[in-house]
Amino acid sequence: MARPIITLTTDFGLNDHFVGTVKGAILSIAPDAEIVDICHSVQAFDILDGALALAQAYSYFPTRTVHLVVVDPGVGSARRPILASSDKYNFVAPDNGVLSLMYAREERLNVRHITSDHYFLQPLSNTFHGRDIFAPVAGYLAKGVDQEKFGPEITDFVRFNAPRPKAVD
Secondary structure, X not given: OOOOEEEEEEOOOOOOOHHHHHHHHHHHHOOOOEEEEEEOOOXXXXXXHXXXXXXXXXXXXXXXXEEEEEOOOOOOOOOXXXXXXXXOOEEEEEXXXXXXXXXXXXXXXXXXXXXXXXXXXOOOOOOOHHHHHHHHHHHHHHOOOOHHHHOOEOOOOOOOOOOOOXXXX
16 A cells, blocks of 8 residues: 655745654654655745645645645634545645635535544644644544544635736736
């Protein structure tokens, strides 16, 4: 069986421990996972930039890839962690619109509010949900935990209308 693949798209940069810490959290749960960096230089807290980075890359990965996206200006707030699943991929991200471009492309989406906190690292930090919520969920998905185990299906997830080019005379 092929090793599970988890991609990372973040605004963490590479000048400190954050990317490595997230990878460690994933590997502690799914030691066989292959972690692929899509981008860690998304502009800080820029949801559109994160959505664009993900949209340009995700469809080139094999079916069943887990895409972890952490561009999260609302960390520590009431925004929801979500799991979006299509026929081909799983996406773990904050519910802030960062998956909007993917939503426009993928058919038969199922989106869940991640509420099953026994999949989270404890104690839960108020400021590092990438490590404590998103990374563990990605790891458990890569290990084969069924998406239904993570929380209830939702339909009111956040999405934005992508800017469209227009011709100007």
